Amino acid sequence: xxxxxxxxxxxxxxxxxRLRLYLRQGKSVLDRRDGPGIGALNxxxxxxxxxxxxxxxxxxxxxxxxxxxxxxxxxGWREAPYAPCPGNAADIRExxxxxxxxxxPVAIVPGLSCRNALGGPDVMRGEETQILGALELDxxxxxxxxxxxxxGTHTKWVAVEDGRIGSFVTAxxxxxxxxxxxxxxxxxxxxxxxxxxxxxxxxxxxxxxxQGAARLPHLIFETRSRQLIDNLPKADxxxxxxxxxxxxDVAATADWFGALGQVSLIxxxxxxxxxxxxxxAFGGTSVAVDGDSAVLAxxxxxxxxxxxxxxxx
Amino acid sequence: xxxxxxxxxxxxxxxxxRLRLYLRQGKSVLDRRDGPGIGALNxxxxxxxxxxxxxxxxxxxxxxxxxxxxxxxxxGWREAPYAPCPGNAADIRExxxxxxxxxxPVAIVPGLSCRNALGGPDVMRGEETQILGALELDxxxxxxxxxxxxxGTHTKWVAVEDGRIGSFVTAxxxxxxxxxxxxxxxxxxxxxxxxxxxxxxxxxxxxxxxQGAARLPHLIFETRSRQLIDNLPKADxxxxxxxxxxxxDVAATADWFGALGQVSLIxxxxxxxxxxxxxxAFGGTSVAVDGDSAVLAxxxxxxxxxxxxxxxx
Numbered sequence: 001x002x003x004x005x006x007x008x009x010x011x012x013x014x015x016x017x018r019l020r021l022y023l024r025q026g027k028s029v030l031d032r033r034d035g036p037g038i039g040a041l042n043x044x045x046x047x048x049x050x051x052x053x054x055x056x057x058x059x060x061x062x063x064x065x066x067x068x069x070x071x072x073x074x075x076g077w078r079e080a081p082y083a084p085c086p087g088n089a090a091d092i093r094e095x096x097x098x099x100x101x102x103x104x105p106v107a108i109v110p111g112l113s114c115r116n117a118l119g120g121p122d123v124m125r126g127e128e129t130q131i132l133g134a135l136e137l138d139x140x141x142x143x144x145x146x147x148x149x150x151x152g153t154h155t156k157w158v159a160v161e162d163g164r165i166g167s168f169v170t171a172x173x174x175x176x177x178x179x180x181x182x183x184x185x186x187x188x189x190x191x192x193x194x195x196x197x198x199x200x201x202x203x204x205x206x207x208x209x210x211q212g213a214a215r216l217p218h219l220i221f222e223t224r225s226r227q228l229i230d231n232l233p234k235a236d237x238x239x240x241x242x243x244x245x246x247x248x249d250v251a252a253t254a255d256w257f258g259a260l261g262q263v264s265l266i267x268x269x270x271x272x273x274x275x276x277x278x279x280x281a282f283g284g285t286s287v288a289v290d291g292d293s294a295v296l297a298x299x300x301x302x303x304x305x306x307x308x309x310x311x312x313x
Numbered sequence: 314x315x316x317x318x319x320x321x322x323x324x325x326x327x328x329x330x331r332l333r334l335y336l337r338q339g340k341s342v343l344d345r346r347d348g349p350g351i352g353a354l355n356x357x358x359x360x361x362x363x364x365x366x367x368x369x370x371x372x373x374x375x376x377x378x379x380x381x382x383x384x385x386x387x388x389g390w391r392e393a394p395y396a397p398c399p400g401n402a403a404d405i406r407e408x409x410x411x412x413x414x415x416x417x418p419v420a421i422v423p424g425l426s427c428r429n430a431l432g433g434p435d436v437m438r439g440e441e442t443q444i445l446g447a448l449e450l451d452x453x454x455x456x457x458x459x460x461x462x463x464x465g466t467h468t469k470w471v472a473v474e475d476g477r478i479g480s481f482v483t484a485x486x487x488x489x490x491x492x493x494x495x496x497x498x499x500x501x502x503x504x505x506x507x508x509x510x511x512x513x514x515x516x517x518x519x520x521x522x523x524q525g526a527a528r529l530p531h532l533i534f535e536t537r538s539r540q541l542i543d544n545l546p547k548a549d550x551x552x553x554x555x556x557x558x559x560x561x562d563v564a565a566t567a568d569w570f571g572a573l574g575q576v577s578l579i580x581x582x583x584x585x586x587x588x589x590x591x592x593x594a595f596g597g598t599s600v601a602v603d604g605d606s607a608v609l610a611x612x613x614x615x616x617x618x619x620x621x622x623x624x625x626x
Contacts, residue, residue: 082542113542116531118520118524118528118531118532118535119523119524120520120532120535120538120539121535121538121539121541121542121543122534122535122538122542123538123541123542154534157531169531169534170531170534170538171530171531171533171534172497172499172533172534172537173530175497175498175499176493176497176533179492179493179496179497180489180492183492183496184485184488184489184492185488186485186488207431207433210432211431211432212527212568213526213527213528213530214525214526214527214564214565214568215431215565215568215569216529216530216561216565217484217486217526217529217558217561217562217565218429218431218470218482218483218484218562218565218566218569219431219433220484220485220489221435221467221482221483221484221485222431222433222434222435224485225433225434225435225436225483226433226434228434228436229395229426229434229435229436230434245530248529248530249530249531251527252527252528252529252530252531253531255525255527255528256528256531
């Protein structure tokens, strides 16, 4: 769509746990609706769930629904094969998977695969849209080499070079933390327990900084031994474990990416704030990018009738 | 006891999940009985459970029961406070906790605490007896600096210097592996699945060797992406994860200990064999020490009437 475009489209961010649909006219969001994630359909087909939620939006005459995320996975609506890296918005736009839903054209954004900086295979699905959106929101990121991070259950670290997604690495940090917190003897926490403390987090980060990332497997047990020997309170122990894992992730990234520079952190503010602290401890700076804004900007630039130089206001 | 000693004693290895009692006369084991671990007493007191299992052994007139392991923890029979490092058999023998059980003298071996090589607190309870036993079984370990490992849920790495336990580091590698295998999306395995493959294990070790231990947090996700992209079979994926975690543990140890040299591996043959492979990949060699033999030799040297130079045949 060009800046004068007033056509009506539907954008959708459809992950494992949540569907978020936007009704747009030109660059304006007219309405928003939330529905079930791909992993929470309870037997309904993605097509049925989608058309149910769209409902009376059809009356506005949308020309297209553009969807990103797990909707394009093997267990989603239809598998949209991973696009290879490096790639930019134009490359991914060419690989949109086109469907028809009861007369409404639907396009699904493919995920990305790469050989990452460690020489291993890696994949993402949904994050590519946020990354491309972040490049639209801050076009300075399209020149030179930059590091972006999408913290979460599976944190993604992305090397962008001259506006192309070069490669990325996934670190299952959130999943590890949750497993250790809920199931291990290291920092076993009950649902009503205090959240992790800032002091504990800072101590965990400092320990990885002092000892080096290669010793992380041996620092993790301190979560337990500091409680036993030093009477570290539970909230501090949980913060300590979180600090160790996030700092280990940041240190591993600095090891393959080189100097961190200014990292763009895309996602929820609380977790991004913790990553910002860990990044600062390893000599980097960071700037926060709102996750929902990044999705919308990314879907805009991926819209089939959009030119590669289009900038979302 | 001296080599001519024919007095009757009871030795016990009482951990969280298992009690193993030995009836000894001099250096000979006359009988053996297994009972419940400290974590499996179902409401019985440790004293009751112990006397029940001893039963008619009392008729042989034992002069002492010497017990090591979690029996001396806060949740055991009575807490035997951790002895500090560095320490040798004589130092620990001085800190035995003495009790009376219905007229039978009982001594509980204290655990050890230390500031480890990373400057953090660390603790063990039970392993100290196996370590002292390994030094008796191979007296060459009492001269110079040596590395011993006790692989398990919480693997212990122990630096022995001139016959004294200098310090040690705990790595919760077995616990991490079990958590990831049973609860994560990385290598989720059903109970009936094939065990981890040797090929997968070797690949995991090789990846840590190539990429360096500092990148371990980023290698772990390959367990998943290699299944998705490279069609790695489940048994290989589980082996791969196991190889990554063990190699990460060995690499972390080489980082703080220095050249590994010949590592004494105390414990069960299967897990020790995997550690031997990972140690070889990082330039070390290893020799296996049977865990039960080490416990018996350790309890012998810790017996109150034993001289420090006594060697178990």
